[in-house]
Structure formats: structure tokens, C-alpha cells
Amino acid sequence: MTEGLSWVPSTIDTGLPSAARIYDYLLGGGHNFAADRELAEKFLLAQPNARTIARLNRAFLRRAVLHLADAGVRQFLDLGSGIPTVGNVHEIAQRAAPESRVVYVDFEDVAVAHSRMLLEDDDQSTVLQEDMTDTDAVLAGVRDTGLIDFAEPIGVLTVGVFHFVPPERDPVGVVAAYRDAVAPGSYLALSQFTADLQPEEMTGVVAVMRRSANPMFPRTHAEITAMFDGFDLVEPGVVPLPLWRPEDGAVEEDADRAGIFAGVGRKK
Amino acid sequence: MSPPARTRRQDIARAWMRAVYPTAYVPMSPVEIELYLLELVDVIAAATQAEPFTVEPVAVVGDRLVEAHFTGPETLQRTVEVLGHALLFAPELQDVPRLAEKVVAILGCLSTSFATSMRMDAFNQQEEIKLALLAAKLRAERVLKVSEARFREVFDSSAFGIALTDLRGECVDANAALADMIGADRAGLIGRRLIELFDPADVDELVSTYRAVGEGRVERVREQRRLLRADGEPVWVHLAVSLLREAEGKPSHHVTMVEDVSELHLLQKNLDFQLLHDALTGLSNRQHFLTRLETLHGTSRGGITLYYLALDAFSVVNNGLGHAVGDQLLTEVGRRLKAVVADETAAVARMGGDEFAIVVANSPTTPTVPAMVERINEALEKPMDNGVALSASIGVVDRPAAGWDVAELLRAANATLRRAKAGGKRQWQTYDRHVDQRIREHQSRAARMPGALADGEVEVEYQPVVDPTGGQVLGHLARLRWEELEHDECLELAEATGLSLALGQWALREAAGEATASDALGVLHFELSPMQSRDEDLVHTVKRTLDETGLPVSRLRIFLDTRSMLDGTGEDNAQVLRDNGIATGLARFNGGQAELSLLADLPVDSLILDPSVVRRLAERPEGFLHDATAGMVRLIRSSGRSVLVPDVSTPERAAWWARVEVDAAFGDHLAPAVPGYELAH
Ligand SMILES: C[S@@+](CC[C@H](N)C(=O)[O-])C[C@H]1O[C@@H](n2cnc3c(N)ncnc32)[C@H](O)[C@@H]1O
Numbered sequence: 030m031t032e033g034l035s036w037v038p039s040t041i042d043t044g045l046p047s048a049a050r051i052y053d054y055l056l057g058g059g060h061n062f063a064a065d066r067e068l069a070e071k072f073l074l075a076q077p078n079a080r081t082i083a084r085l086n087r088a089f090l091r092r093a094v095l096h097l098a099d100a101g102v103r104q105f106l107d108l109g110s111g112i113p114t115v116g117n118v119h120e121i122a123q124r125a126a127p128e129s130r131v132v133y134v135d136f137e138d139v140a141v142a143h144s145r146m147l148l149e150d151d152d153q154s155t156v157l158q159e160d161m162t163d164t165d166a167v168l169a170g171v172r173d174t175g176l177i178d179f180a181e182p183i184g185v186l187t188v189g190v191f192h193f194v195p196p197e198r199d200p201v202g203v204v205a206a207y208r209d210a211v212a213p214g215s216y217l218a219l220s221q222f223t224a225d226l227q228p229e230e231m232t233g234v235v236a237v238m239r240r241s242a243n244p245m246f247p248r249t250h251a252e253i254t255a256m257f258d259g260f261d262l263v264e265p266g267v268v269p270l271p272l273w274r275p276e277d278g279a280v281e282e283d284a285d286r287a288g289i290f291a292g293v294g295r296k297k
Numbered sequence: 298m299s300p301p302a303r304t305r306r307q308d309i310a311r312a313w314m315r316a317v318y319p320t321a322y323v324p325m326s327p328v329e330i331e332l333y334l335l336e337l338v339d340v341i342a343a344a345t346q347a348e349p350f351t352v353e354p355v356a357v358v359g360d361r362l363v364e365a366h367f368t369g370p371e372t373l374q375r376t377v378e379v380l381g382h383a384l385l386f387a388p389e390l391q392d393v394p395r396l397a398e399k400v401v402a403i404l405g406c407l408s409t410s411f412a413t414s415m416r417m418d419a420f421n422q423q424e425e426i427k428l429a430l431l432a433a434k435l436r437a438e439r440v441l442k443v444s445e446a447r448f449r450e451v452f453d454s455s456a457f458g459i460a461l462t463d464l465r466g467e468c469v470d471a472n473a474a475l476a477d478m479i480g481a482d483r484a485g486l487i488g489r490r491l492i493e494l495f496d497p498a499d500v501d502e503l504v505s506t507y508r509a510v511g512e513g514r515v516e517r518v519r520e521q522r523r524l525l526r527a528d529g530e531p532v533w534v535h536l537a538v539s540l541l542r543e544a545e546g547k548p549s550h551h552v553t554m555v556e557d558v559s560e561l562h563l564l565q566k567n568l569d570f571q572l573l574h575d576a577l578t579g580l581s582n583r584q585h586f587l588t589r590l591e592t593l594h595g596t597s598r599g600g601i602t603l604y605y606l607a608l609d610a611f612s613v614v615n616n617g618l619g620h621a622v623g624d625q626l627l628t629e630v631g632r633r634l635k636a637v638v639a640d641e642t643a644a645v646a647r648m649g650g651d652e653f654a655i656v657v658a659n660s661p662t663t664p665t666v667p668a669m670v671e672r673i674n675e676a677l678e679k680p681m682d683n684g685v686a687l688s689a690s691i692g693v694v695d696r697p698a699a700g701w702d703v704a705e706l707l708r709a710a711n712a713t714l715r716r717a718k719a720g721g722k723r724q725w726q727t728y729d730r731h732v733d734q735r736i737r738e739h740q741s742r743a744a745r746m747p748g749a750l751a752d753g754e755v756e757v758e759y760q761p762v763v764d765p766t767g768g769q770v771l772g773h774l775a776r777l778r779w780e781e782l783e784h785d786e787c788l789e790l791a792e793a794t795g796l797s798l799a800l801g802q803w804a805l806r807e808a809a810g811e812a813t814a815s816d817a818l819g820v821l822h823f824e825l826s827p828m829q830s831r832d833e834d835l836v837h838t839v840k841r842t843l844d845e846t847g848l849p850v851s852r853l854r855i856f857l858d859t860r861s862m863l864d865g866t867g868e869d870n871a872q873v874l875r876d877n878g879i880a881t882g883l884a885r886f887n888g889g890q891a892e893l894s895l896l897a898d899l900p901v902d903s904l905i906l907d908p909s910v911v912r913r914l915a916e917r918p919e920g921f922l923h924d925a926t927a928g929m930v931r932l933i934r935s936s937g938r939s940v941l942v943p944d945v946s947t948p949e950r951a952a953w954w955a956r957v958e959v960d961a962a963f964g965d966h967l968a969p970a971v972p973g974y975e976l977a978h
Contacts, residue, residue, distance in 0.1 A: 056322055057321055057322070057366075057368050057369055057370075059418075059419050070579055073579030074579045074632070077577060077578065077579055077628045080369075081319065083322070084319075084321070084322040087322045087324075088322065091324050114322075115322065115323065115324050115366040116322070116323075116324025120324070121324065276326045276327055276328070277326070277327065277328055278311075278314075278326075278327035278328050278331065279327050280314075280315050280318045280319060280327065282319070283621070
């Protein structure tokens with residue numbers, strides 16, 4: 030992606046499915062194109078539980094943000110934020126604490142164009158179009174917004190995004206760069222696909238997504254835990270989505286078919 | 298409201314939350330959702346009780362569900378299921394007159410408002426995404442003229458009409474969809490004042506709309522307006538107008554998006570793509586299938602063949618092994634069916650529950666219908682991971698004439714399936730117009746039934762149950778009648794339309810009332826439909842009926858449907874009825890081994906034989922079957938249970954049954970059913 034011109038919609042290739050739009054479709058959103066829906070259908074064939082997984086992932090994001098807000102975090106950096114749908118981070122955070130500030134980062138055009146529109150009237154939140162693995166560019170961009178104070182704790186959210194980061198982009202190094210940039214007492218919330226739970230389905234999904242703008246890379250429980258290096262994992266550690274601090278009255282969900290591991294850590 | 302009523306409403310809200318929570322992502326905690334739904338339960342309960350009754354207040358329920366994003370493919374269905382049951386049985390609603398019909402009307406209204414809101418919501422989202430693109434494009438253009446081609450693609454392929462106007466209101470650009478809607482030439486639109494395309498009656502208001510948006514007084518406007526077609530016909534549209542600004546914030550253009558919502562258009566257009574897929578199997582759902590069917594039917598040169606199939610005894614698997622296994626099986630069935638037609642131009646869909654449909658566009662290499670049926674059966678018979686092997690019954694419509702519309706096709710296939718199913722497992726049939734005519738009448742009746750019940754057209758009659766030897770009347774059996782339809786047909790229709798619970802409740806109350814008023818009626822014999830027999834709230838319903846009518850428990854005998862006891866779901870009902878001192882029997886008992894063993898397990902003291910047993914004996918010359926039946930009757934009676942015989946049609950048959958020493962019999966020969974007012978009071 031060419032910096033500076035990164036929002037040029039020449040990159041909106043409506044014929045090439047994107048993860049952001051497929052996810053939106055799975056969540057029942059309408060911000061997607063025919064090619065996305067077609068691929069989403071194939072995704073569903075490979076992983077029939079995909080809609081549930083999308084829902085569980087989004088629900089984890091919400092619980093994680095509320096947990097951080099409870100812990101006093103008032104600024105959030107949402108990496109791979111996706112197409113705004115229901116329950117966006119600034120909505121959740123600002124409902125919990127109105128002064129909360131949020132910087133969204135995504136590299137997908139529709140996601141960014143749409144976030145921009147949504148945030149037009151909100152001067153506590155903004156969106157940057159960057160590749161989140163390009164950590165220098167992201168951090169510089171975040172500083173430029175003036176919204177985030179790096180001396181105060183920050184909630185770094187990478188929810189449902191690292192499975193799009195190939196090993197050669199060094200995911201552990203990417204997390205480490207953000208970790209080193211934020212103050213102690215900051216948090217990392219992370220969720221990502223794994224083949225540990227349903228190996229067969231995951232193989233199918235990887236095959237399907239090879240044809241999209243965002244191929245996928247599932248990781249093991251150990252690999253995901255290793256990404257929290259330098260953080261203390263909060264209870265219950267790295268677990269399938271629905272098992273991460275379920276709320277009172279929650280409907281029981283099938284953790285074995287949840288596809289994604291999730292965890293939250295606090296920087297030492 | 299009394300505290301118990303409040304708690305009960307909370308229970309309903311909780312059950313509702315649990316049912317819809319897995320169907321869509323809603324950014325609230327379970328407790329918050331429950332409270333949100335509780336407010337809606339209040340709205341519905343109030344509407345149910347209000348006099349005079351109107352469904353209008355319930356319309357907001359659909360809107361509120363969509364507003365909170367309860368918009369999953371199964372949200373509505375589950376909502377209707379939960380509320381349907383809850384409303385019929387909420388104690389606080391029990392005194393509401395004509396409750397069942399009101400519930401039907403309320404659920405209908407809720408569904409309609411839900412669907413309408415979903416459409417609006419989809420329109421809004423689509424409009425937003427286009428607007429975001431357009432904004433990105435205009436910004437980009439000033440930097441670099443690159444995106445034109447790709448942008449055109451989105452602009453042109455959109456089903457919405459889109460027009461870009463300058464601030465004087467002249468069209469700078471318009472897409473093909475807009476030109477189509479008004480039957481004009483796209484190029485001809487450029488340079489015209491957009492407002493001229495609308496009905497003159499709307500123009501004044503539109504002018505102020507555009508001004509308001511242009512001056513930034515409002516962000517965006519959405520209205521219903523009429524476009525005028527070139528031929529002068531008005532076209533109703535949803536209209537959304539917004540303003541595009543240059544980077545410095547100066548207004549530069551208006552964007553107008555319109556969606557055709559004229560009725561014709563609405564009818565043709567199925568619900569939005571969000572609703573097009575079955576969440577479980579990933580196959581197309583009914584809506585989507587209709588579209589595919591239409592396309593293939595319209596374009597296939599070799600004609601199409603439509604297969605409509607239902608898994609046999611799937612409910613047994615589902616109840617026996619649990620829903621998770623059931624879900625896996627359905628998914629696997631979907632996969633296998635896709636594989637069966639992988640080499641064909643075809644579409645496979647899950648039509649709901651355990652029903653699937655396949656449409657194949659015939660080519661010279663397409664297998665014949667029997668060969669295809671064979672393949673389908675083979676695909677299903679291969680045991681699944683958990684060892685379960687399935688079979689299906691199939692209705693086939695082969696190469697229908699071009700004139701058929703899709704609804705007709707689907708209906709014919711479905712009716713054929715019903716016929717195949719009636720023949721047992723693993724059956725298939727091809728469509729036959731004559732038989733279909735009768736089925737269609739039956740179905741149109743089914744559709745009319747709720748109304749008929751509401752209008753008092755369905756009646757309860759009372760057929761004397763007599764001692765076949767002495768002839769004295771032992772009691773009366775309640776029978777339904779509607780026009781020329783007899784009891785069994787009424788029940789069957791009610792079961793098919795889901796009205797069975799409501800109808801059964803109503804009939805029980807009616808009959809108990811009559812029995813209380815007329816001592817001559819003796820013991821009221823009441824046969825339950827299969828659905829009623831399995832109903833969890835059965836005992837409650839019966840006890841309440843006794844309380845309210847004052848009928849002594851000694852004058853009621855309830856007969857449960859035998860087959861509903863066999864799959865285990867209704868067994869508890871027999872026990873609990875008995876525990877409450879209510880005499881309980883089995884109806885439609887055919888004496889099979891499984892049924893005989895039920896007698897050992899259930900505390901029943903009587904049974905009514907299945908009409909088919911009686912019919913078969915009547916049709917055949919005296920022989921083995923007769924001896925066997927006589928033996929069975931003896932055996933059952935020696936265990937202390939009494940045997941009742943239905944449908945006794947001739948004096949000879951009555952005499953035969955008397956010899957076999959059954960305890961009681963009824964039938965038109967012995968004494969016809971009579972309306973309540975003919976009983977002695
Ligand atoms: C599945 S969505 C998750 C959205 C949101 N975080 C949530 O959990 O609900 C993943 C998003 O990550 C974005 N993404 C993937 N790789 C990225 C990268 N290297 N840099 C920025 N965004 C990325 C995609 O465009 C997509 O919008």
C-alpha cells in the first residue's frame with residue numbers, strides 16, 4: 030500500500046473479496062459486495078459455525094473493552110478494526126466512560142471510508158489507513174492524531190486480525206513493537222484463529238481464504254500465548270472465545286467449535 | 298400488575314433472550330438484552346389484553362428488534378416460536394377472549410413489521426457504503442484520476458438508482474438503474490434537473506429537502522417519494538439525499554439514491570441477500586433458491602427438474618441424539634447433496650427444518666429422474682461419522698411447462714413430497730396434476746382454518762359412546778366439525794397449520810363447558826391431537842379447564858395420541874394426568890409390539906383402537922386377522938384396561954365387536970354425533 034495515497038479507492042477492487050467485508054457479511058451487515066458474499070458462502074461450507082464464530086469474536090471484543098474500561102483505561106488503539114458495525118469500540122468505551130478516546134486502524138478501503146464517515150462528528154475518535162504490521166508508520170500516525178497520550182495506559186486491541194498476518198511479517202515482533210511503545214499498565218486484547226480446536230474445518234477455511242485479499246494463518250495455543258510476552262495474562266488466560274469471562278446469564282456456547290483463542294494481558 | 302405476572306413476563310423475556318441470543322450479534326450483555334425484550338413483552342401483553350383489540354401497537358416490536366440488531370436469519374422464526382407458546386400459556390392472559398386468534402394476529406403483525414424494518418435497514422446500509430465509496434472517489438479524483446473504471450463498476454451494477462447533482466440541481470451523473478426505473482435513457486438524464494423526474498405533487502417539498510441538506514441544516518434526508526416514469530406512471534421510491542463536500546468542507550454535490558419500493562417491485566424482489574442463506578448448512582435458503590429456480594427455469598433449454606426432499610424420521614435423530622448431532626447431520630446432508638449434483642448446472646437449498654430442494658437444469662448428460670433419485674438415496678445412506686444413516690422421501694416435478702411460476706413449481710413439488718411421504722419412508726413420486734388438485738383444496742382449507750375458528754365455524758359435536766351389548770350410553774366423545782370435514786380431517790389440518798394447540802385448548806374448554814351444563818352427556822371422552830399430547834403444559838391446561846368449568850374430574854377421560862407416546866416426548870403427560878386423578882387412555886392404538894409394550898410403562902386404563910384397524914377388519918372376510926385382534930383385545934382387557942372401538946359402521950360389525958367383548962364402541966351406525974344444543978340440559 031502506497032503511503033499518503035493509501036485511501037485512494039483504486040484499491041477498492043470489488044471483485045476481490047476482503048476479510049473486512051466477509052466478516053461484515055457473516056455478522057449480518059450490508060457493507061459488502063457480491064464477490065465477498067460468494068466467498069463467505071464457501072467459508073461457511075468449510076466452517077459451518079462461521080457466523081457463530083464471528084458473533085462470539087465480536088462479543089469478546091465488547092467484553093474485553095468493558096474489562097479495560099473497568100480497569101481505568103481511557104484510550105484505545107484498535108488495530109484491524111474492520112467495517113464499523115454494531116457495537117464499535119468507541120461506542121462501547123464511551124458508554125462506559127464518555128471521555129474515552131479511540132484510534133482505529135485498518136488497511137481496507139471500505140472499512141476506512143466507512144469508519145471515516147461514521148466518526149465525522151466525533152472528535153474523540155478517528156481512523157488511520159495503515160498496515161498494522163508497519164508499526165513505525167502506525168505509531169507515528171497515532172501520535173499525529175493528538176488523541177492518545179503515550180504516558181498513560183492504552184488498550185491495544187488486535188481482535189480477529191493476527192490470523193491475517195503471515196509468519197514472515199513477524200507477528201511476535203509486531204506485538205512487541207506496540208508493547209514497547211505503550212506505558213506500563215497498558216493492556217493487549219488479542220484473538221486469533223487456531224487449528225487446535227477444529228483442524229479439519231480450519232484447513233478448509235485456509236484453502237478458501239487463499240483466494241481472497243487476506244489469506245489466513247491459524248496459530249497454536251502456545252504460539253498465541255507467546256505473543257503476550259511482556260504482559261501478565263488476566264484470568265482465565267488464552268481460551269476459546271466464549272470462555273473468556275462470560276457474563277451473567279450468558280447462553281451456553283460450544284467452546285470446541287469457537288475456532289478462535291482469545292486473551293487479555295496487562296503490560297508489566 | 299401482580300408480582301407473579303411480572304415474574305412470568307420476566308421468564309418469557311429470558312426464554313426469548315436465550316432463543317435469539319445465538320441468532321445475531323447484539324452489543325449488550327445477556328441481562329441487558331433480557332430487559333430490552335421485557336419491555337417488548339409488556340407491549341405485546343398489553344396489546345393482547347386491550348379492548349377493543351388491535352394489533353397496531355405490536356408493530357414497534359419488529360422495529361425495535363431490528364433497531365437493536367436482532368437481525369439474524371433465524372431471529373424471527375425463533376421469536377415467533379417462543380412468543381407463540383408463551384402467549385398461549387401466560388396465566389395473566391388466560392381470561393382474554395379468543396386468545397388463540399389474537400396470538401396468531403399479533404405474531405403476523407410482528408413478522409411483517411420485522412421484515413419491513415429489515416428492508417429499510419438493508420437500504421440504509423447499502424446507501425451508506427455507496428456514499429462512502431463516492432466520497433472516497435471524489436476525493437481521489439482531485440489527486441489522481443485513477444479510480445474511474447472501478448468506481449463505474451459499483452455505480453453501474455447497483456440496484457439502487459443513483460444520481461449525482463451539482464448544487465443547482467442538475468444531473469452530473471446518473472446510473473443505469475435510475476434510468477431503468479423511470480424508463481428513460483441514461484445519457485438523456487445528464488444535464489436535466491433531477492427534480493423534474495419526480496411527481497409534480499412532490500416537487501415543493503423536495504426543493505426544501507435539497508435546500509436543507511445543501512445548507513447543512515440536516516445531514517441526510519430519507520423519504521418516500523414518487524418518481525414519474527416516461528409513460529407517466531408513478532413509481533414509489535425510498536429516497537435518500539446527502540451532501541458531498543470538498544476537502545475544505547465546501548459543499549460540492551448532492552447524492553440522491555433511490556430504491557424502487559412499488560408494490561410490484563416488492564413482490565418480485567425477495568428479501569435482501571442477508572436473508573438468503575441458511576446459517577447452519579451454508580446452502581441457499583428458500584428465498585435464494587426461489588431466485589435460482591426462477592433463473593434456471595427461465596433459461597434452461599433442456600428444461601429443469603425440481604427435487605423436493607425431506608429426511609425420514611429426522612425428528613427421532615434430533616430428539617434422540619440431541620440437536621448438536623442433528624445440526625451436524627443436516628450440514629453433512631447439505632454437503633452430500635451438493636456433491637450429487639456437482640457435475641450439473643444445479644442449485645441446492647435447505648428449505649427449512651429437515652427439508653431440502655435441488656433444481657437441475659437438464660443437459661444431454663443429466664441422469665434420468667430415477668437415476669438421480671437413486672444417487673440421492675445412495676448419498677444419504679452412507680452412514681455418517683456417528684453411524685447414523687438417513688433416508689429421504691422425494692417429490693419430483695420434471696420438466697414443467699415454461700408458463701409455471703416459481704411459487705407454483707415449489708408448491709407442486711412440496712405437495713408431491715407430502716404424497717410420497719404418506720407412502721412411508723424412502724419413497725418418491727413425480728408430480729400428478731389430478732391428485733394435486735385435491736391437495737391444493739386441502740391446503741387452501743388449511744389456510745382458512747384460523748379464520749374459521751375465529752368466526753365460530755368450527756364446532757364441537759358429541760358422539761355417544763355405547764356399551765355394544767346392552768346399548769346403554771356410557772358417555773360422549775367430543776368431535777370436531779368444520780363444514781363437511783370430520784374430526785380427523787380437522788385435526789390433521791390443525792396439526793399442519795400449527796393451530797393444533799390453540800384449537801385443542803379451545804375444544805376442550807368448549808366440551809367441558811357443555812358437559813358441565815348437561816348431565817346427560819355423562820363422561821366426556823376427549824381425544825388429543827399429537828401436538829397436544831406432547832405439549833409440556835398439557836396437564837396445566839386440563840386442570841385449569843376443570844377448575845374454570847367446574848366439571849368434576851370423574852366425568853373426564855383424556856385420550857393421548859399413542860404414537861406421540863412412542864417417541865418418549867409425551868410420556869410424562871400420561872403420568873402426571875394420572876397423578877392428578879384424571880382418567881387417561883391412549884387413542885389410535887394399533888396393537889403393534891412397540892405399542893403393546895407402552896401399556897406396561899404407562900398408567901393408562903383404557904384405549905381406543907386405531908380406525909385403520911377397525912377398517913381393515915371390516916374390509917376382509919373373517920380370518921386370521923380377526924382372531925388375532927380378538928386375542929389382543931382379550932389380552933388387554935385381562936390386564937384390567939378397557940378397549941373402545943371407533944367407527945363402527947354396520948350392525949354386523951357392531952355384533953362382531955360385541956362378541957369380542959370390547960367395553961365400548963362408537964360410530965355412526967350406533968349413534969351419530971350431535972351438536973351440543975341437541976343434548977338434554
Ligand atoms: C475480522 S476483521 C475484525 C474486526 C474487528 N477487530 C472485530 O474483531 O470485530 C479483521 C480486520 O483486520 C483488517 N486487517 C487485516 N490485516 C491487517 C493489517 N495488516 N493491517 C491493518 N488491518 C488489517 C482487515 O481489513 C479487517 O477489517
